[in-house]
Amino acid sequence: MRRMIICAAALAILAIAGPRIGAQGAAAAKPPLIDYSTDGGDAQRTGWIRDEKIISKETIGGLKLQWKRETGNEPRALHALMPVLVASNLNTSSGAKQLAIVAGISDNIVAFDVETGRIVWRRQWDYPGQVVPGQDPRHLGFLRPGGSSDTPVIGPPDAQGRRPLYFVTGDGMLHILNAADGEDLQPPFKFHIGKGWSLNLVGNVLWMANTYAGVSVVATKLDDPQHTIMTWNSGSGGAWGRRGVAVDSTGTAWFTTGDGIYDPPRYANSVVGVHIVGDELKLKDYFTPSNWQWLWKRDLDPNNTPTIFTYKGRELIAASGKECRLYLLDPKNAGGADHHTPLYKTPLFCNEEVDFQDMGSWGAVSTWEDTDGTRWVLAPFWGPVHSQFKAPIMNTPEAREGGVAAFKLEEVNGQLQFTAAWVSRDMKRGEPVLIVNGIVFGYGSGEETKQAFPDIGLQFDSSIRAAKGTRAVIYALDARTGKELWSSGDQMHQWNHFSGITVANGRVFLGTYDGTLYSFSVGAAGGGTP
């Protein structure tokens, strides 16, 4: 059963807003708009927003809260809103619009007009077992929130110019919507259940990394009329990287596997690549750190989505995780002959205390290339920087609750290596970053990440952690030095869990646990709610 809501009020506002959109469209001097159509910005999950034309070091000082809106999403466990997608020039009934589209954990999607913050369309899906009577979803265990945990992906225009939006609801159904109005473009069909992560669309193949699903990654060819679902199971250790899979130039999907056993055909605590052979997913290659037993023992698995990039014509992978090292891998021979040998690994840059919950690198690794060809790789982290880790630039206040570590990829004596460049200021639980015109956008989620407490031990009731969260704070940092250029300060009133920041067309978006979506804009006159 499903229902569709198009708010009458929103329609009224759309009518009012129409002339403004038209005016924008007529302003030929305005820079071209971009899309943020997938988590991490691209299929390689680089987090590098190459084509953004509005936000720059010159304009960052003018970044202000433009609007904040309630999405109506109800949290499940600690989850609330996923990273926002932005699609420009969507052909809505009110004309061409730029929409910010955000999925909520409770099986809903809301599309906002970025200019006004008005809801353009909203969809909500219901299904049997979604909510158990008498059960408050905020008390669910944080490992398994249920609901729709994936971030949608927007595809290229179809023959009619419609932009398909792909989204998997908690019952495992794949919905293909018109991003402009939320209408179904096709009947939904079964994709896969589980705790899904950000969808990735490469060509005609839709990928979803997964955990608690009996499989690790799921894929389907969208032009397959049979809707054949291809799966691959790591055997142990589910996928936990928030940006889902990263896809290389050969079509191989790379992801990390979490806590569990390495004993082929079980591939926990590993960086794994799978590819399509016929109508099946097959293991292409993998890297397992030689200290995997230690990682398993202390739950320090590589839980980040890796990123894929090219350096001097060579495709490479960077991956990290809770142990808090950065690995450099060759997708053509990940891990070498023994599958345990990376091209390079950094020393620990955080998690000196060997803590699976409050420390380590979480979420995703990002990368960008400077104008001089310097390749940068950035890893967010939680907890203090390792006492033995020194970068040439250590920004202040010293990272104690988390931050971002930046490395340069260099060739030394014929060997590739990551060289520490800078460590950011302190952030309460540093989250995956985006790089935009020489600016790194990161944020501290403000989340209480502790899972065990001295007085009550290990407890999965999410409300315990939820009550201890503070506020998310967005930071704009100089990408070459880590120096703070801007922060949202105390403008966001709550924290978030496993979300993600979005930057597009002069705006920065981030949601919080209470279902509020914040939009900051370099052209905004100020904050407020309608």
Added chain:
Amino acid sequence: MTAALAFGAAAVIQAQGRGGQNWNTVSADAQRTGWLRTETRISAEALQASGAGGFQLLWKVKPENQPRQLNTLTQPLILGNLISHKGFKALAFFGGSGDVVYAYDYDLGKVYWSQKLSTGVASQPATPTCPGGLTSITRSTPLTQSAAPAGPGALGRGGPGAGAPPGPPAGRGPSPPIGVNPANLPITGAVWAISSGGMVHALNPHIGADLRTPVRIVPAGAKVIGSVLVNDVLFAATTDSCGGAANGVYALDVSKDGSATTMAKAWATGGATIAGSAGPTLGLNDTLYVATGAGGGRFANAVVAIDSKTLQPLDWFAGDVAFATSPVAFTDGGRDFVAAAARDGRLYVLDGRAPGGADHRTPLARSAAYSTGTDTGGAVTTWQERDGARWLLVASAGAVAADTKFGAANGAITNGFVAAFKFSGQDGSFKLEPAWTSRDMTSPAAPIVLNDVVFALSTGAFRGGDPQLASAQRLERSTPAVLYALDAKTGKELWSSGRSVTASVQNVGPSGQDGQVYVVAADGTLYAFGIPLEH
């Protein structure tokens, strides 16, 4: 390689990581077997595969502690995986004679916490017989034979299928509401310490703080030689009448939170000392057993079965000489057995339901005298092959007695040795078959068994001479301890610690788990030996 017991590589890999049976109390479990069935990393194959230097001294620490006579640190107890507010922790708990309890992260060799106990009484003079100070800690011990790894996510917390934690079938539907889970509360994993003041402290395993108001279980100054906590009842054995405490067994119901009205029950031997080093033994049949030494009364030189609920004696076996070890309890084929060694150099196996039979003097099996010495390591160790073969091991000072022919010997013995017996039979025909003797050792401690490896400790302790010999003189005449790894089926030496330990060991046997074995030296140094784990 023995097909029946030794783990193959794949099995070892699967058992590695976290979880598994914990060394919860002295001699591993309530039955005092000294045997870990599901040790994660140590096996004869692993020791041989790791090559020379593979199994090695990993770290040693000498925590600040006030020794009292020969009393320094207790046998370390192991908690392989505590999911704490500071992460997954692998902890070794031990008590110090200065009424301090320590938790060490044994992978990192770092103190995790230490807690000074408030004794509430003035320290009493220390004598060799009654050294005073903290002498016993324990953790809650299940009354079952653990055979499979336990704990959250034996295969991990994020498994895609087989390894997924308990919950609804793989799906994106809602998981059930999870409130504060009593099973996760710190009290369930507490470290229970009996201070020199005779008070029971329930220490939070996360931070070491008292979880409850301490409650008295034994008189202040009592010499507690062992304790065990099973099903919310803490049992402790006292001996040598120290602090005016009657020799016997005490029990305290700890199910209620901090109730000062919770009174300990007690059973007194009537004068006889409590033998051995492990304290009371609890069989899988929920019956308590203690062995006694000399001292008069009908329960002297005996193994006594006691009702664990009422602390009333149920039955007993009375021997001719004092017993020298704590009893070990085991169950084979649904039948309960108890074994203990006596100062006549013999090993006795008794019926767990009726020790001594109708006349209280009939064992099921009695070995020939195997040792010329009267001193033992304080406890009998037992393990079982996968085909059911039952082994009993006992450490003894002295030489091998001429009366006993062992199947295999591992060198000449002049000072002491570990003797291994196979126990088998049916009603009316039980027998103890002398299987092997170890290499020569000085005053060996009770051995332990981790998978198919016996760890035997030549303590170097000087136990001869005048019983009233001053502790300092006894230490002077002692020699450094050496830890040996032996093949459990042959006694063949697989590894030794050589000169790594620089002091003797006095009255504390080794313990081990999760790839490490611990030795407590008389100078207060704790040694950790094991196979290094790449970090």
